[in-house]
Amino acid sequence: MAKIDPHSYYDNSQPKITSFNLKAKIDFEKTKLFCKVVLFFEKEVTGTLRLDSRDLIIKSVSYEDGSPLHFKVHPKDKVLGNLFEIDFQKPSKSAVIEYEVEKDSTALQWLKPEQTKGKQKPFLFTQCQPHHARSLVPLQDSPSVRITYTAELTVPSDLTAVMAAGASEVLEDKDKGEKTFCFKMPQPIPPYLFAFAVGRITSKDLSSRSKIWAEPEIVEKAAYEFEEIEEMIKKAESLFGPYEWERYDLLVLPPSFPYGGMENPRLTFITPTLIAGDRSLVSVVIHELAHSWTGNLVTNLNAQHFWINEGFTVWAERRIVEAIYGVEASVMAYAQGFNALKSAIDRFGENSPFTCLVTNLEDVDPDDVFSEIPYEKGSLFLRLLEETVSRASFDRFIRAYIEKYRFTSIDTKELCSFIEAHFPNLLEKVSADKWLYSPGIPDNCPKVVSSRLEFITNLSSGFKFGTYPTPEEIASMNPSEKLVYFQGLPRVLNTEQLDFLVANFNLKEVTNSEILTEYLIISASSDYEPAFPQTKAFLSEVGRMKYIRPIYKAMGRNKRTREMAREIFEKTKDSLHPLSRSVIMQEIEKYEKDE
Numbered sequence: 001m002a003k004i005d006p007h008s009y010y011d012n013s014q015p016k017i018t019s020f021n022l023k024a025k026i027d028f029e030k031t032k033l034f035c036k037v038v039l040f041f042e043k044e045v046t047g048t049l050r051l052d053s054r055d056l057i058i059k060s061v062s063y064e065d066g067s068p069l070h071f072k073v074h075p076k077d078k079v080l081g082n083l084f085e086i087d088f089q090k091p092s093k094s095a096v097i098e099y100e101v102e103k104d105s106t107a108l109q110w111l112k113p114e115q116t117k118g119k120q121k122p123f124l125f126t127q128c129q130p131h132h133a134r135s136l137v138p139l140q141d142s143p144s145v146r147i148t149y150t151a152e153l154t155v156p157s158d159l160t161a162v163m164a165a166g167a168s169e170v171l172e173d174k175d176k177g178e179k180t181f182c183f184k185m186p187q188p189i190p191p192y193l194f195a196f197a198v199g200r201i202t203s204k205d206l207s208s209r210s211k212i213w214a215e216p217e218i219v220e221k222a223a224y225e226f227e228e229i230e231e232m233i234k235k236a237e238s239l240f241g242p243y244e245w246e247r248y249d250l251l252v253l254p255p256s257f258p259y260g261g262m263e264n265p266r267l268t269f270i271t272p273t274l275i276a277g278d279r280s281l282v283s284v285v286i287h288e289l290a291h292s293w294t295g296n297l298v299t300n301l302n303a304q305h306f307w308i309n310e311g312f313t314v315w316a317e318r319r320i321v322e323a324i325y326g327v328e329a330s331v332m333a334y335a336q337g338f339n340a341l342k343s344a345i346d347r348f349g350e351n352s353p354f355t356c357l358v359t360n361l362e363d364v365d366p367d368d369v370f371s372e373i374p375y376e377k378g379s380l381f382l383r384l385l386e387e388t389v390s391r392a393s394f395d396r397f398i399r400a401y402i403e404k405y406r407f408t409s410i411d412t413k414e415l416c417s418f419i420e421a422h423f424p425n426l427l428e429k430v431s432a433d434k435w436l437y438s439p440g441i442p443d444n445c446p447k448v449v450s451s452r453l454e455f456i457t458n459l460s461s462g463f464k465f466g467t468y469p470t471p472e473e474i475a476s477m478n479p480s481e482k483l484v485y486f487q488g489l490p491r492v493l494n495t496e497q498l499d500f501l502v503a504n505f506n507l508k509e510v511t512n513s514e515i516l517t518e519y520l521i522i523s524a525s526s527d528y529e530p531a532f533p534q535t536k537a538f539l540s541e542v543g544r545m546k547y548i549r550p551i552y553k554a555m556g557r558n559k560r561t562r563e564m565a566r567e568i569f570e571k572t573k574d575s576l577h578p579l580s581r582s583v584i585m586q587e588i589e590k591y592e593k594d595e
């Protein structure tokens with residue numbers, strides 16, 4: 001027996017689950033799920049089967065003929081959850097489990113009507129990556145296991161259920177005031193891609209294979225923002241091969257969603273903060289779309305190789321961006337990414353093992369060490385390989401890689417042997433071991449530059465010496481360039497400098513949430529009072545960790561902003577997603593004590 005994932009009780013001597021059929025009644029009054037799942041195994045199970053679960057209330061376990069199976073739910077491990085053992089006295093290829101999911105399941109966020117745009121109906125959504133599927137379904141919650149499933153979700157009849165799966169029929173029970181939405185997921189997925197949402201949502205078609213789901217109040221705005229989705233899919237197909245998931249739909253979640261997007265197959269989940277009104281933040285959707293190849297088709301064997309999922313996807317995202325918007329757009333994206341990488345390395349310390357691409361996460365909760373490092377350092381490593389062998393050769397390699405490993409999960413060793421077979425000695429030539437197993441940014445990191453980028457960064461570094469951009473220079477910058485400009489500014493500015501930025505970059509009305517976040521970080525560090533109302537409003541609404549964490553961190557620099565941060569957090573903590581709540585709590589705990 002060998003355990004191949006530090007975050008799962010699964011070991012490879014045990015038969016894998018190949019599929020499950022789930023029935024779940026979603027009760028908004030009790031904020032509970034009442035579930036029955038039939039698990040199907042690749043071969044007959046005898047003896048004890050070890051499954052992952054977390055905080056599930058297991059009611060019964062039986063064979064499909066109804067005869068009971070003995071089971072034991074072990075006390076909860078902080079990282080792995082509850083080991084759930086089933087004893088098969090006679091061999092079986094399936095098992096039936098009845099259980100309940102309670103309100104504080106780590107995979108769920110239940111929203112009250114006032115936390116939605118329409119403020120009329122409650123909302124529920126899941127977030128299973130990296131290891132929260134076990135908080136919804138007892139299974140082998142490791143990306144090394146791929147499963148297909150069917151699901152029937154029963155919800156109040158005034159709500160709609162959507163799922164990262166193919167939709168089939170909807171059955172209505174008028175007497176009970178309930179609807180049952182039926183789904184089927186024929187493509188095998190790692191458990192972290194299991195996803196659904198329930199709310200007052202409607203949809204609008206974007207193309208023959210794509211639609212946007214959102215609350216009625218924002219569906220038109222969202223449809224405008226992501227209207228170019230079909231072109232993005234076609235460009236991605238021309239680079240990486242056919243789209244294998246049939247539909248590509250998008251779901252706009254309420255603002256508490258903790259991530260920018262989640263690449264749930266067939267139905268990407270996105271934060272409403274991407275709706276800038278000018279399509280300036282669509283690269284997040286391109287990123288989630290790129291996961292349809294890099295990640296959802298070929299993913300990491302376990303979280304220690306997460307860079308295989310995200311590094312390839314950032315690299316792929318920027319190739320699509322380049323193909324659609326031109327090389328300058330991808331240069332700006334790499335520049336923003338490099339700034340994010342430096343901040344992440346600062347956060348851990350440059351010698352921290354968590355800044356390696358391959359990490360040792362034994363006894364470490366992957367949520368605690370989530371960062372931009374696997375994304376940005378990973379994409380730069382792949383860019384280095386691409387630059388070394390030529391784009392044409394690397395593109396052929398990527399196609400072969402996806403073709404060979406589609407619908408599987410691999411580790412870095414497997415990837416390296418595939419690279420070595422294609423490009424003998426390439427790994428040694430680029431000092432791949434340094435990239436993979438050493439902390440920090442290696443010396444041979446590719447420099448992604450252009451004269452436009454140089455102009456913007458020079459303009460930005462001149463600011464602290466009193467060289468302010470002219471109105472013409474500001475007007476010539478697109479939102480992505482403005483973001484690079486802001487990222488290059490010192491974190492602490494004086495009132496006169498901030499007044500200039502507010503007036504000339506129209507920061508009181510800025511709709512691009514990336515630029516707004518940079519402004520709020522600088523103004524918080526600078527104790528700049530005119531920004532306080534915007535800071536309060538933003539932090540009271542948005543839960544995206546990428547934004548709120550650095551703002552709260554910056555608020556720790558001054559007594560006044562510390563007080564404001566504590567006050568806002570006290571008011572908003574119950575409406576934050578548990579993940580966002582926990583990272584903000586950690587930031588506030590690091591604050592100096594004020595009396």
Ligand SMILES: [Zn+2]
Pocket residue numbers: 263287291310313
């Ligand atoms: Zn991603």
